Amino acid sequence: MKQITIITKDYHGLTADIASAIAHLAKRLRDADLHIRSMRVVQHHGDWGTIAVSADPIEKARDLVKDELFSTTPAV
Numbered sequence: 001m002k003q004i005t006i007i008t009k010d011y012h013g014l015t016a017d018i019a020s021a022i023a024h025l026a027k028r029l030r031d032a033d034l035h036i037r038s039m040r041v042v043q044h045h046g047d048w049g050t051i052a053v054s055a056d057p058i059e060k061a062r063d064l065v066k067d068e069l070f071s072t073t074p075a076v
Helices: 020-032 059-065
Strands: 002-009 035-045 048-056 067-073
Touching: 020 035, 020 048, 020 059, 048 059, 048 067
Parallel strands: none
Antiparallel strands: 002 048, 002 067, 035 048
């Protein structure tokens, strides 16, 4: 299984409201008809945050967030 890691400056309020940031990303993936396997905030500090996402198909998820994408990694 592969996952993508999104690192971004204050992803839709990540630093202020983690639940809302995750909900916003989940809605984007759902609206694109993707199956979300897992999604978690890896870290956040100040106005930067990192969200790890595993979804099917991962290629479509990658394309959806390509402007915010930090890396694609195999899930551990």
